Structure formats: structure tokens, C-alpha cells
Amino acid sequence: MAHSLPGHIEVDDDEEWSRPFEQESNKKNDQVQRNHVKNAKVSAHDRTVIHFDVDCFYAQVEMLRNPELRLKPLGIQQKNIVVTCNYVAREYGVTKLMYVSDAMKKCPQLVLVSGEDLTNYRHTSYQISEFLKKYTPHVERLGFDENFVDVSELVKWRQIDGDFKPTFYGHEFKKQREMAASKCDCGCEQRIQIGSQIAADIREALQKELGITCCAGIAHNKVLAKLVAGTHKPNQQTSILPHLAQDLVLSLPSPRCIPGIGSKMHKRIQAQGISTIGDLQKADPLVLANEFGPETAQTLLKLSFGVDHSPVIAFSPPQTLSDEDSFKCCNSYQDAERRIRDLLASLMKRIAEDGRIPQTVRLSIRRAGLHSNYRESRQTAVPGNVFRQFHTSGSIGTAEKEMLPIVMGLFKKLVEPKKHFHLTLINVCFAKLVKQDSGPLTQFFSKHNLKAENCDPSSFDYCKIANCGDERVKMDDTHELKNDMQEESNSHLVNKAGTSKSVKAQSQLIDFSKKIKDAGSFFSVLNEDKCKMKKTVLADKEQDSDGNVEKSPILFSKVQSDSEAKPAVSSTRQTTCPLAPTTESSAACFEKKEIHFLKNILPNDIDAEVVMQLPCPIQKEILAQHGILMEELPEGRHFSLISNSVLTRSQANQTVFSTARKRPLFSPRKSVGSNVSNTEKVKRIRERESFSSEDMPVKDSGTHIMLNFSEKNVRTVESMVGNVEIQTEPSALKENLKMNPSLFQSTEVNVVPDIVTGNTFMSKSQGKMLETDTDQNVIHDAEKEKLQGRDLRPPANQTQIQSTLKRSETLLGEETEPSSTAHSHIPKYEPNNSQDIHTCQKSFVNKEMDPSQKSPPASRFTESPNCSKITGKMSLPQFTLKKLPKDINPEVFAQLPNDIRGEIMAHVLMGTPVTYTTGVGEPAFVSVKDTKTTSSKPPTVCKRHNAKSSSSQKSLLNYFSSKDK
DNA sequence: AGTACCC
DNA sequence: CTGGGTACT
Ligand SMILES: Nc1ncnc2c1ncn2[C@H]1C[C@H](O)[C@@H](COP(=O)(O)OP(=O)(O)OP(=O)(O)O)O1
Secondary structure (H helix, E strand, C coil): CCCECCCCCECCCHHHHCCCHHHHCCCCCHHHHHHHHHHCCCCCCCCCEEEEEECCHHHHHHHHHCHHHHHCCEEEEECCEEEEECHHHHHCCCCCCEEHHHHHHHCCCCEEEECCCCHHHHHHHHHHHHHHHCCCCCEEEECCCEEEEECHHHHHHHHHHCCCCCCCCCEECCCCCCCCCCCCCCCHHHHHHHHHHHHHHHHHHHHHHHCCCEEEEEECCHHHHHHHHCCCCCCCEEECCHHHHHHHHHCCCCHHHCCCCCHHHHHHHHHCCCCCHHHHHHCCHHHHHHHHCHHHHHHHHHHHCCCCCCCCCECCCCCCEEEEEEEEEECCHHHHHHHHHHHHHHHHHHHHHHCEEEEEEEEEEEECCCCCCCCEEEEEECCHHHHCCHHHHCCHHHHHHHHHHHHHHHHHHHCCCCCCCCEEEEEEEEEEEEECCCCHHHHHHHHHHHHHHHHCHHHCCHHHHCCCHHHHCCCCHHHHHHHHHHHHHHHHCCCCCCCCHHHHHHHHHHHHHHHHHHCCCCCCHHHHHHHHHHHHHHHHHHHHCCCHHHHCCCCCCCCEECCEECCHHHHHHHCCCCCCCCCCCHHHHHHHHHHHHHHHHCCCCCCHHHHHHCCHHHHHHHHHHCCCCEEECCCCCCEEEHHHCCCEHHHHHHCHHHHHHHCCCCCHHHHCCCCCCHHHHHHHHHHHCCCCHHHCCECCCCCCCEECCCHHHHHHHHHHHCCCCCCCCCCHHHHHHHHCHHHHCCCCCCHHHHHHHHHHHCCCCHHHHHHCCCCCCCCCHHHHHHHCCCCCCCHHHHCEEEEECCCCCHHHHHHHCCCCCCCCCCCCCCCCCCEECCCCHHHCCCCCCCHHHCCCCCCCCEECHHHHHCCHHHCCCHHHHHHCCCCCCHHHHHHCCHHHHHHHHHHHHHCCCCEECCCCCCCCEEEEECHHHHCCCCCCCCCCCCCCCHHHCCHHHHCCCCCCC
16 A cells, blocks of 8 residues: 655555565575565564553552552552542542542542652562563663663564464554554554453553553554553553554643653643643644744644653663752751751662762752752762771761761851741752773773774674664665654555645655755754664675574573572572563563574584573573674573674663754754853852852841842842843744854755645644544634734743832732733733643543542643743742741742742741842842833844753653654 | 653 | 752853
């Protein structure tokens, strides 16, 4: 069914995508295998990924420890909140992250168990991950209770062995739309079916061996696996076929439901008039690129379609160990020291078990009254002698005593003990954890080696990072685009004429990718080298191996359980079978096949079983002599065929890909406007300004707080938000493009017409189309505005800080003004009227919980219409807003340096009045004024929300889809 | 060092 | 909210 889509991309014939493993169970037929290798094309659906999500994890751990709790409603308590609860409690309406008071109202019999100490949960969490690792090393942890497992190789094994049935185990995600896309016949259906059987086997074994129940989602990529896992809870599993990706994704109530789109990004896309995933899919890629940068834009779009090439990255020991404690109030040095001592003691025990030593300590604090995300930290190197004999001599106490003054030193950098302070959290973190035996020399050489590899593309082995099949045949960019395309095509094509709007939307995504890539900026020169390298390696393998290499996707690694490397052979015999009592474990099966494989390769006088137990470099050498290219992994314990190597965190961070990714396509902020970031400005201000200790609070007889600033400090505040400039031109985007041609310097696209026509195409809500396919002519209000050249920028951009030298009555009064126009808002700091979306992510299909009856705390399930008017910097927690005296403008308050705000709040909370005097000049007040009425500045383009706001696009790029190429 | 993101 | 983690800038 060769078809072409309106994105200039032709999709390959299905035959080329299929991989008929089932025809080739006879391993001895080398010729067939060679042909197979040559003809192998890997579809975009080649992987099989399972997402495991443990049911109410903490509660399960507690119920395992005390089975009597099973029948009772159980809540896990951390301070004031019930972080999670068992399903008995959920019957009563208790939910995750609920206040204890609310939970007790819902369920007076609720049994509460403290879950503040995570030790047991952490332990069980690693038990689970290690258990999964017995099946395959491709296990990625996400939090304590979730694991992604790439079972592609296990699937292939079952295909080779004919060990599967053509059915789904557990639930199969059903189409949600009348006009469903047609099934893909690349073979993914069988792979997902097998994946569902593997998931069922693993879940059964997990319950048997560890007593843990969980949910699983089976899909061809991580996002879909995760999303589909939540459709049936608890203790159930769901599979989704690639062609139903749209059905799944469009059934989500909000873009916030997509992992990777967090609260900040959600607000930003909301500010673009995007409120559903359908909206996001249809958003103009160029507008998104302008707003978020091309990489983030593309990631957003891909995720919105359920497209995700990010690999499963094998977990390794944690990079940091931290302990924290939160509390209502810590305001004395002695109290702080006591708390820090407790945290350190706990950390020392943990680091002792870990076996590594920290080279860095970090202390973080949270001051009262500031938003909950807010933290300040200081870190320092740990002197080498502190931990020198730590693990050998067991001198934990000594090291602990030495650590305390170091951390208290950090504390003094954060808090001046003599001044008022009010902390609500302290966190101590050990970082830069290194193995004890790795002295400076070892470290130097290991770093040196890594750097050398990074810098020399010719020495880089492309296949090293290609842990999954779908990477292998991507010989060029075009092919990759086809893969992207293919993934969506099935889900979009209602019929072959491809008349649906979603096809158009989809073609835009492709178009967008193509525009960027055509310009030669998407892939670096390194990537070209990488592609050549890959071809070479494949060619070599065809010549050098006898075909088994390519044909059998052997995971050629020693099996390990726990953290201890077991001899592979004995493990084969001793491992209890996690899959089925009557047969061997998959892991054991691997070893058998590996030995069998080795026997075929090696001459008779070499004992394969002995080779299995040799150190990795020796194995590598022996096999190299017999034409098998092996790859040694960093840990030095696994080795595997190049095509099946495990992607570890360190590898993922060192790949050519990530090098390419880290190099920005363009740096808009550098090319236009100020080079100084907001953060940097604040820093500079704090360094040079007069918020010195002499300016600190003086008790005053007044009954309320007054803020008296010198003129200088007024300017300070102004400069902190001063880069928010005013846009009064009709079309911000158009002007942006004119003024920032460098944004698109490499794309050679006439952007303005594209924007217009793009919007014209995308005029219908996806959701509406799904239900009725009528209403074709509806144009969203937001889109109308776009077409009319109306301003779509967040209203906050249009505010400007104005200083006055006398007390202004408008300090608080502005918000009464009816800000009816699209311009000139004063942000209102009202409590968010959280508006429930009538379903929530993990139970949007499941009916057990009735989301409409509860108001979860601000999360991906809630929307706050007012929030889009408030930038991240400016938002204050409700707590602060309530406590803040009336005559302090929250707007201004929000702009103050952290330590100043912290001190003010400390006084507010203690009820001590305070006046700030800066010595000279009249008291100055700062107010926020309507742009139109107060600003005489000429209109300029708003730069703050450009794609260049690089500081604000952090995580989307590193979550799903970041390392996807 | 701070700020995104995940649970 | 709590008590952890990750990554990027
Ligand atoms: N900010 C947070 N967001 C989400 N989870 C958090 C947060 N802070 C702590 N947690 C903990 C509490 C929960 O036990 C756990 C959430 O895991 P999650 O998979 O969402 O639910 P759960 O495993 O408790 O129940 P279930 O998956 O059955 O609904 O992580």
C-alpha cells in the first residue's frame, strides 16, 4: 500500500518494512540469514516497550510488611499529606497527595502509616528493577515505582522459538473513534502481542517472587507504553497498537497529561491558545518553533502524536544521594544544626551501604513563604581525607563528625545566623559519587578517554548507541523522516485519499522537520560521519560474521542478579525460572543460546562455557579473532553484540547525538536583544545593590510592613523585569520574524505566508472531528485572532514596572480596573480557581475513580485560567498571598531578591513589624501600571517569550524524545 | 546555582 | 503538599 502524503514524503512499501522472522527459525541456514540481513528494513514500530507501574507503591510495601493492613483503608503519610493510599482507601475517595485532614474527612477509619523514611521503599524499588533486569538489561527507572523495559530482543527470541500465541494478554486498547486508522502490517501487531505475553509473565513472576502487583502498558515506544498503562488500574495491563496512537493521545484531556509537558510548559502552550492535544497537533510548527525553539517544538509535536524515539536507557546506581526534611519552622542555628546532623547521619549510613564516596556535598534550603519549588543551595567539595578510609575502616562516626562543620559552613553561606530566618526545608545531598578505589589517576584517565572519544568522531561507533532496531537502518535523514512519518501515517489515514485534516496536520509536522533538516542544520557534520561509520560496521558484519550475528539478535551478556556478577554457567542451572515453572527463565535461556552461539563460532578446542566466564576484554579478543565484533560496555561486566548493546546513562550522555543536540540550532537570545538572562540580572543586582546587612529589618512601632526603597532599588526592581518590553504591533510574530531573521536563517522559508496558510488549514478541532466530522468550518477564536493578526502573547508581557517616588494608591488598586482589552493587564494574584478537567491521566478510561468528584491539587489534570497571565517568576503561593500584608504589592514582592522576600516573610509569620529603610531619600514605592496609560516608550517586540527564552525550556528536551535519534 | 522535568 | 530523583543551562 504505497501511498504518498501531502508532506512530500513517500512511505515505503510494507514489504520492505516487514521482518519475517518466523520463516527463519532454522539457524543453520546461513544463506537465508545473509539475505535476511541484506533485506532487513526496520519499521518505526520495531521496538517493543513495556512500562511497569507498581500499584500504590508505598502502600503495597507497607501491606507487605503488615498484611493486616490489606483489608483496611491505608494511607501513607508524609507530614501533612497522604502521599498515596491503598485501593481500599480509594473506595472512600482518598486520593494521592491529599491533605491528611481531607483524607480523614473522606474516610475516618483511615489507617495512617508514616512514609517519611523512604528506605524501605527505595529498597523494594531496586529489588523490582533488579528483578526486571534478569530478563533484559534494557531497564530504565522512573521514580521509585516505574520501569520501562525494552523487550524487543525477548520478543525476537520468542518469534524465533515460535513461543507465542496470536492474542493479546490483558487488555487491548480499543479504537476510540469511528473512523479508525487502518492496522499496520509491519509485524508490530505480533510483536506487541508477544510483548503483552512477556508482560503478563513478568507481572506474574513479580507477584510470586516479590509479592508486588503492578500495571503494565505495552507499546512500540515509551510514551505510548506509559500512557496506555494507566488505562486499566490496578493490577492490569493494556497493549496498544501503533495505529491507535491517535485514539489514545486524543482521549487525554489535556496536553499536561503528556509526560514531558510539565506545569511550566503547559502554561506556555496554553498562552498560545492551545488547550487540548488536538490543538497542539494542529498548532503551526513555525509558531511553536518561534515560541519554544525548533527542537522543543518538534519534540512537542512528536509527543502530541504519540511519536517517541527515545531509547530505554539502562539504569545505573544513582548519581546523587540525598536526605531532606521539611517542617513548619526552623529559625534558630541550633535547630538547623540538629536537623542537619540527623540528615547527615542518615546519609552516612546510606553512603556506607552504597560503597561509593561523595566528592561534593550540597545543602539546600527553602525559606518560608516562597513558592514550594523554590530552593537555594550551596555546594562544596568534600576533602579527600574525610572519606579516605571510610569504607575500609568503618569509621563512619569520624567522617560524620568531619562532615558536619563542612555542611554548616554551607549553611552559613545561605543564612546569616544572626539575622531572622525561617526555613521550611533542609536537604543534604551527596553528589559526584565515585568508587572508592578509583584514585585521581584512574579518574583522570577515565575522563580523558571519554573526552577523546567525544572529540574524535572518526573513532565513534555509531552502533554503540543504537540499542534498538529502529536505529539501525536509518542511513540518512530522509529515511528517518519516513520513519517518523510512518508512525503517524497509519493512525491518521482514514482512507488512502488522505483527506482528513489530521493528515494535513501531520504533514505539517513532517514538513517542519523537513524544512529544518533540508536547511542542513538539523544534523551536524558529526552525524554524517556517524552514518558512514554505521554503514561500514554493517558491511563489515555482513562479511565477517557467518550470518548468525545479524540473524540472531542475541543479547550476549552474562546474566546478573542483584549487584553481584554470577558465573553465567552456574546461573543457568541455579536461577529459578521467573517466566514459567516448567521452562527455564528467559535469562537462563539467553545464556544457553549464547553458549550455543559460542560453540558454533569457536573451534572445538575452545570451551564456550569457559569463555563465558572470562573477563570481558579477553572474550572480546577471542571473539574478534573469530570474526565477531564485540563491544565492551563501561561497566566491564556485560558484553554484547554491537547491534544489541545496552544504552547506559553515561553512553547516552556522551553520544554524538547528544553532542549534536546540545549544540543549539540557533541561539535567538544571543542574536537579538540583551545577552543577559533574568537570572544573571538578579545575580548582578544582588551582588551590587544595597541590600546589605545594614539595610536589614529594623523593628518599628508601625503595625504593618512598609517597604522603603531608595531610588536605586526601585531601579533594581525595574531592571529585574525590564527586559519585558512592550509589543503593540498587530502581529507579534510577524515582527519577530522581521526583527529576528536569524531565527530562521537556516531554513530559507518564507515564514509569513506559511503561518497564514498554516492557520487556515488548521481550523478545526480534532476532538470535534472525531465525534461528528461535521463542523468543518469552525474556526477557533484563537485562530481567528491569529488570522486577524491579533496578539497572542501572554498578557504578562504587556505589563511594565513603573516606579513612582511617592506612595501610589494604585499599588493594589489596579486590579479593579476592567482589563478587557487584550493589552495592558495587571496580573491578579488571586488564588487559582483550579478548574477540574473531568478526567485524570491514569484513570481516564477506568471508572473506578470518579475524578469529577475531587479537586486534585494543581497538577496536570487541572487548569488555572488565570495562570497564563502570571509568569513563573511572578507567581506566589497562596500561602504567601494570604499572609502578605495588604499594603505590599505582591507583584513587586515577587520581584524582590529571595533573601529579602524570605526575611520579610519571616517577620510576617512571626508577627513582627518591620520597616525597610535604605537610609537615603524618600520612601519609594513600586507599582505596576497599565502600559498604555503610563508608558511613553516606543513599541518594541517582546523578547521575553521568544524561543530564546532558553532558560525556560529545559526538561522537555531531556525527557521523552530527547535522545531519539 | 537554579530551574525544568519525573514519580 | 513530601521526599526523593533526573537533566540542562
Ligand atoms: N509530586 C509528586 N507527584 C507524584 N507522585 C509523588 C509526588 N511526590 C511523591 N510522590 C510519590 C507518592 C506516590 O506514592 C508516588 C506516585 O506514584 P504513582 O505511580 O503516581 O501512584 P501510586 O503508585 O502511588 O499509585 P497508583 O499508580 O496505583 O495510582 O510517588
